[in-house]
Every structure is written in C-alpha cells, then in structure tokens.
Amino acid sequence: MTELTGTLWVAGGGALGAYCRFQISAWFAAWFGKGFPYGTLFVNVLGSFIMGLLVGAIRMDAVPFIPWHDFIGEGFLGALTTFSTFSMDTFAAFRDGQPGKAVTNVVVNMVLCLCGTAFGFFLMVQ
Template identity: 45%
Template sequence: MNNLLLNIGFVAFGGAFGATFRYLIGIGIVSLFGKGFPFATLTVNVIGSLIMGYIFQLVQQGTISTTPWWPLIGVGFLGALTTFSSFSLDSLLLIQQGELLKALLNVVLNVVVCLFAAYLGTLLVLKG
C-alpha cells in the first residue's frame, strides 16, 4: 500500500509539471504561429513522444529504475503534457469548419511525426 501511495504522489507531482509546461508551450506556440493550425498540440505531442520513447528505453535497459521514473515522467508528466484529447478535438473542429486538408494534415503529422519521435527517443538511449 505504501508503494501505491508513493507512486500516486509521483504521478500527481509529475502531472502538475506536465500540465504547467503544456500551458506554457501552448501560449508560446500560439504567440509565434497564431491559431490557424493546432501547432501547440502538435508540438507537445512530438515532445511528449520523444520523451516517452527515451524514458521507456532507459527503463527497459535498466539504466533507470521503474520507480520513481515511470510514474513520475511516463504517467504523470507526459500524461498531462501530451494531449490526445486536444488533438482529437482540434481535428474535429477543423473538419466542422470545412478545413478537411488541415484536418488530414493534423492527423497525419501527429501520428507519423510522434511515432518517429518515440522511435528517435529510443535511439538516443541506444546510441548514447
């Protein structure tokens, strides 16, 4: 039971930081690129995928221990930072606004680039 409570604390702590970074990145990206395309969501999804691949590979190799790192970063921080629900809503809104090409581009970029970023994260550990 103590491990469960400790892990819940790690998730909550990581989540607080992930949500804060998500908010700050969103403000920064919108100020740079505007609201014409959901670049903020794409940015956090790519960053989150890269970190997810990296942390996953470190845990798999035994370079870092599962606890506290997976609950803290893999679940808490990245769970709050990445925004699949926002990605889904952004895509739906683009479709509803008749922006089918932008919606398709958003879906393809988020899926392909984030898969590549997760793969790159694992490679950073393996090559480093």
C-alpha cells in the first residue's frame, strides 16, 4: 500500500468517525441535557470497545492489519473518541466549582474505557 492510499484510508475513517461523534453527542445532549458529558463518555467507551475488538481480531488474524488498522484504528476511532473534549469537560467542572463532577468524569471514563477495551479484546480472542 502506498503512503497516499494509507492516508486516504485514515482520512475516510476519520470523516466517518467525526460524523458519528457529532451525531451521537447531539443525540445524548438532546435526551439527557448538558449537565454531564454523557455523549463524550459514550463515544470514548464505544471507541475503546471497538479498539479492543480490532486488536483482538488482528491478533487472531481474523482481519488483516492493513488497511483495517488505518481505517478503523487510526481514522474512525481517532475521530470518534475525544480525549480533548473529555479533558475540557473535566476542566470546566473544576473551574465551575464542581470537583465531584470532575472526579466522577475522570473515574468513570477511565474505568469504563479500560473495561470496554478489555471486553472487546477478550471477545475476539476467545
């Protein structure tokens, strides 16, 4: 695969991931309000789960590393998940005098994302 082809796989996956993140975040905000960043939490946990599935599938030779790692791992999941938004939401909670909300956001994101990755991986390698 050429460098241009790899770049196109990443760009295509990124465009799809960004679109999905925007839609998912908008849906969560409409349903649950903006009191807690549920949309960001959901896309991060979902992305972690999908990454676990992808890495497990590649390890089991169920899918080839290239182009799937480029399209899904680098592109789609890179745009779907959002560490910068997670960081901003946490900072905003601290700034607004809501340290409990900030700490809850950190703990819930870390625990659920790690569990999502592990669950996806173990589903694929079992």
